[in-house]
Amino acid sequence: GAAELGPYRHYMQKEIFEQPRAISDTLEGVEGISAELFGDGAHRVFKDIDRVLILACGTSYYAGSTAKYWLESLAKVPCSVEIASEYRYRDSVPDPRTLVVTISQSGETADTIAALKHARSLGMPHTLTVCNVGTSAMVRECALHFLTRAGVEIGVASTKAFTTQLVGLFLLTLALARTKGRLGDAEEAEHIKALRHLPAAVQAVLALEPQIISWAEDFAKKENALFLGRGLHYPVALEGALKLKEISYIHAEAYPAGELKHGPLALVTSAMPVVTIAPNDALLEKLKSNMQEVRARGGELFVFADSDTRIENEPGVRVIRMPEHYGALSPILHTVPLQLLAYHTACARGTDVDKPRNLAKSVTVE
Numbered sequence: 001g002a003a004e005l006g007p008y009r010h011y012m013q014k015e016i017f018e019q020p021r022a023i024s025d026t027l028e029g030v031e032g033i034s035a036e037l038f039g040d041g042a043h044r045v046f047k048d049i050d051r052v053l054i055l056a057c058g059t060s061y062y063a064g065s066t067a068k069y070w071l072e073s074l075a076k077v078p079c080s081v082e083i084a085s086e087y088r089y090r091d092s093v094p095d096p097r098t099l100v101v102t103i104s105q106s107g108e109t110a111d112t113i114a115a116l117k118h119a120r121s122l123g124m125p126h127t128l129t130v131c132n133v134g135t136s137a138m139v140r141e142c143a144l145h146f147l148t149r150a151g152v153e154i155g156v157a158s159t160k161a162f163t164t165q166l167v168g169l170f171l172l173t174l175a176l177a178r179t180k181g182r183l184g185d186a187e188e189a190e191h192i193k194a195l196r197h198l199p200a201a202v203q204a205v206l207a208l209e210p211q212i213i214s215w216a217e218d219f220a221k222k223e224n225a226l227f228l229g230r231g232l233h234y235p236v237a238l239e240g241a242l243k244l245k246e247i248s249y250i251h252a253e254a255y256p257a258g259e260l261k262h263g264p265l266a267l268v269t270s271a272m273p274v275v276t277i278a279p280n281d282a283l284l285e286k287l288k289s290n291m292q293e294v295r296a297r298g299g300e301l302f303v304f305a306d307s308d309t310r311i312e313n314e315p316g317v318r319v320i321r322m323p324e325h326y327g328a329l330s331p332i333l334h335t336v337p338l339q340l341l342a343y344h345t346a347c348a349r350g351t352d353v354d355k356p357r358n359l360a361k362s363v364t365v366e
């Protein structure tokens, strides 16, 4: 009821603001990295596999898409990510040395459960789920699991479940790297330190809300938006576009910025806001030239830039500065302002934020 909302207008807003707590709860009890965080017998399974297949739907699929970058760069484990409803109906080539990972907030999504069973029927016995509901069908079906502790998520558009899934998937990456002898003690300690600081870092990003509200007033008048990200922030761009679509009903698309010239540049006019995720990483200079391509066509840039990126406000370029650069965990921080942008845009348009039209919190039928 309304009482539980406290100072918030909607559950979605409350859940966005609960993320520091959800992340620290998810990290509770994680002292060091070990396979056993994923259940008894995980060590043997992790030794036994040499690839990962991630199956999920919706926002959970984007968490998986982010994890692919981590798994291949930090654990050096090849990873493919598939939309569950596609995977279950296509011919694929099974490899028994695969760890099949499902990701699900509810643990009840029919397509994801069916995709898991399909993978098993093809001869891939090693299964693990990252799930928010301990009593769910998904947790019962999978041999191994990691429970996110986001708490009950009521808003149909997933927020705290996504960021805690990312935490779980980062831990999985580190655990696989550790098992395979690819993560030294010093590196492990650095990663743990960064994870421990994450709740405070997210809190600092939440403080950007007033600036994001002022952008949302402009967004509310638009009918289309483009989201750009590169590398590990491309899935974050996809998630940002999905959030905007789901609750504000603005058509939004996400592109890896290097693909602009292969299509979406044709859409860019002054009526097209282009949200750009600009972390201070190895792709920054390339991203800046992609931004120039947008500016040259009169597109309006809305940039979430890390400090030290030297991207400044100028006509046609509006910048919100992120408090700090966060290395490998940066996708978690860059997700938060996109959630707030979608949320406040939807509020400005007066939509039913927690229960968007035609959508369900969990899709238990095909």
Ligand code: G6P
Residues within 6 Å of the ligand: 057, 058, 059, 060, 103, 104, 105, 106, 107, 108, 109, 112, 156, 157, 158, 359, 360, 361, 362, 363
């Ligand atoms: C529905 C929800 C989404 C969610 C997706 C997958 O479409 O509206 O927010 O991402 O299902 O749900 P799951 O519970 O499997 O993560």
